[in-house]
Amino acid sequence: MYRIGQGFDLHRLVEGRALILGGIKISHSKGLLGHSDADVLIHAIIDSFLGALCLGDIGQLFPDTDEKYKDADSMNLLRIVLSKVKEEGYEIVNIDSTIQAQEPKLMPHIISIRQNLAKNMYIDLNQISVKAKTYEKQDSIGHGEAIAVYCNTLLKKSSV
Ligand code: CDP
Numbered sequence: 601m602y603r604i605g606q607g608f609d610l611h612r613l614v615e616g617r618a619l620i621l622g623g624i625k626i627s628h629s630k631g632l633l634g635h636s637d638a639d640v641l642i643h644a645i646i647d648s649f650l651g652a653l654c655l656g657d658i659g660q661l662f663p664d665t666d667e668k669y670k671d672a673d674s675m676n677l678l679r680i681v682l683s684k685v686k687e688e689g690y691e692i693v694n695i696d697s698t699i700q701a702q703e704p705k706l707m708p709h710i711i712s713i714r715q716n717l718a719k720n721m722y723i724d725l726n727q728i729s730v731k732a733k734t735y736e737k738q739d740s741i742g743h744g745e746a747i748a749v750y751c752n753t754l755l756k757k758s759s760v
Pocket residue numbers: 700701702703704705706707708732733734735736
């Protein structure tokens with residue numbers, strides 16, 4: 601009836617790239633490096649869905665060696681994975697995520713990120729939680745060299 605999944609992702613923060621989290625562009629001196637748009641939050645959400653249903657991981661579905669996914673909009677990848685979740689007969693109960701970022705300050709952006717994710721996944725705002733934490737200036741995240749995200753998702757079998 602219920603399936604729980606967890607997802608994790610990390611991308612390097614570098615100059616000359618846009619910072620996109622949950623499909624929202626955030627003004628910052630650096631952005632996340634990756635083959636796609638490097639939306640680390642969406643990637644962790646995707647892996648939590650795939651994990652819940654034992655469907656592998658994001659790299660298996662969308663290989664970063666495939667030119668097709670170069671600069672891909674991660675929201676499109678999320679839509680594809682969500683349609684798989686529905687095909688398997690499941691729906692989202694709730695998603696809870698934590699962004700680990702020393703900077704920028706994310707609190708002012710959290711509501712737009714949640715609204716954008718809720719809209720694109722056809723769920724209510726209270727089904728998607730996004731939290732932010734610094735790394736207390738420790739390690740690569742704390743030195744502003746990377747952003748990581750942990751995500752847990754609960755799915756339930758849709759009633760027919
Ligand atoms: O106080 P504690 O160690 O639990 O958390 P922190 O990492 O010092 O972050 C304090 C608060 O700042 C968090 O609860 C978030 O609301 C906010 N925060 C943020 O807006 N943007 C970040 N990149 C990190 C944290």
